[in-house]
Amino acid sequence: MTITAAPLTAPLDETGPTTRCRILETAERAFREIGYQKTTVADIARTLRMSPANVYRFFDSKKAIHEAVIKRLMDETEQRVIAASAMVGQGVSERLSNVILVLHRACVERCDANPRMHEMVEAAVAESWDVCAHHIERIGSVFEALVVEGVAGGEFAVADAALTAACLHTAVLRYCHPTLVSQYPDAGVPPVEAMIAFLLRSLRGPA
Amino acid sequence: MTITAAPLTAPLDETGPTTRCRILETAERAFREIGYQKTTVADIARTLRMSPANVYRFFDSKKAIHEAVIKRLMDETEQRVIAASAMVGQGVSERLSNVILVLHRACVERCDANPRMHEMVEAAVAESWDVCAHHIERIGSVFEALVVEGVAGGEFAVADAALTAACLHTAVLRYCHPTLVSQYPDAGVPPVEAMIAFLLRSLRGPA
Known part of the structure; x- marks a missing residue:
């Protein structure tokens, strides 16, 4: 399998921390172009013009590479979500709406850029649940902090924020x-804005 | 591949409507025991001691058999959902809760009985979306009728029931x-009863 090589901008240093990054970038491109299942460590090493043994100095296994790649994507989404949750000058409902919109848009953009994204996520769910659980927990804590803030400010009426x-x-x-976003037809699914409005009604509490 | 044969209780009649049922029962068992992807029409025919050509008299393709099998399972769930939605002597919130519980339990029971259930559903989503869309629509119309009833009775405050x-x-x-039910760990997912309570708060409207 041939993976598009990244342009080499610096002389090769196969021991430094940049090698770790180059392995991850090449792996991410391979998972996107070839698919997670079909990519081998040998493919990644060949593209980087290094030996598989050198790749294994940084990562124990293809699974370890995959976990690092997916963790990087999740970290990026989490940064965007945290930024939306902390936007100055916006009320808590507005920021909560934006957090959900950012989560949704990050997913749509990622699936548009990589039609095999779902394959990577399915592999993560099946083989690397801890990475997924960690991500769910971190996004969950952003939701929770916003709910707590909304209750404190009297905007939400909720007994158990977590x-x-x-x-x-x-x-x-x-x-x-x-x-769900990339493999399922949209039919029957309300626009995300309608879902947000529906969920905010619950937070504001019963009459 | 060998599929457990159903006991023969009547002499074989390879032209009647019961043959259609026997094909579906055998196919369902094969999808459960061997998996949807690995089952062939020849496997099904062999178990029924008939020719593949006879199976093709009833169903154009394996996909058509699969659609009929999955439609039967969905019909069964829909019947249970409709019964819960029409239960006499219960308020609309209680019936709506029960509809969601029935949907959830039907899914859990089905996945427990058939650990390959998700494979059949993934094939249906990818190849037979119309069958899925029809099911979503029918369950959706049960939800909608309950929301309309709750609004009419003053229990729900909702602008757009659909x-x-x-x-x-x-x-x-x-x-x-x-x-999601059978392949994903439960970690981070609230109990279904908590989700139902959260959603009912939205229906009852903001203070």
Whole structure:
């Protein structure tokens, strides 16, 4: 399998921390172009013009490379979500809406850029659940902090902020999971804005 | 591949409507025991001691058999959902809760009985979306009728019953989709009862 080689901008240093990054960049490109299942460590090493043994100095296995690649994508989404949750000058409902929109858009953009994204996520769910659990936990804590803030400010009427945050996160799964977003027809699914409005009504509490 | 043969209780009649049922029962068992992907029409015919040509008299393709099998399972769930939605002597919130519980339990029971259930559903999503869309529509119309009833009785405060029903249905996907229910760890997912309470708060409207 041939993976598009990244332009070499510096002389090769096969021991430094940049080698780790180059392995991850090449792996990410391979997973995108060839697919996660079909990519081998030998493919990645060949593209980087290094020996598989050198790749294994940085990563124990293809699974370890995959975990690092997917963790990097998740970290990036988490940074965007945290930024949306902390936007100055916006009320808590607006920031909560934006957090859900950012999660949804990050997923759509990622699936558009990489039509095999869902394959990577399915492999992560099956083989590397800890990485997924960590991501769910971190996004969940952003939801929870916003719910707590909304309750403190009198905007939300919620008894258990952690449980409510988990409900919110679970309720928007259809908009934030690469398999559901990229492999399922939209038919029957309300626009994300309608779902956000529906969920905010619950947070504001019963009459 | 060998599929467990159903006991023969009547002499073989390879032209009657019961043959259609026997093909579906054998196919369902094969999809459960061997898996949807690995089962062939020849396997099904061999188990029934008939020629593949006879199977093709009833169904054009393996895909057509699969669609009929999955439609039968969906019909069964729909019947249970309709029964829960029409239960005499229960308020609309209680019936709506029970509809979601029935959807969830039907999914859990089905996945427990058939650990390959998600494979059949993934094939249906990829190859037979119309069957899935039809099911989503029918469950959605049960949700919608309950929302309309709740609004008419003053229990719910909702502007667009159809949109609200779609939000409800989409929000509980995590509890009713065989892949999510059987292949994903529960970690981070609130109990279905907590999700139902969260969603009912939205229906009752903001303070």
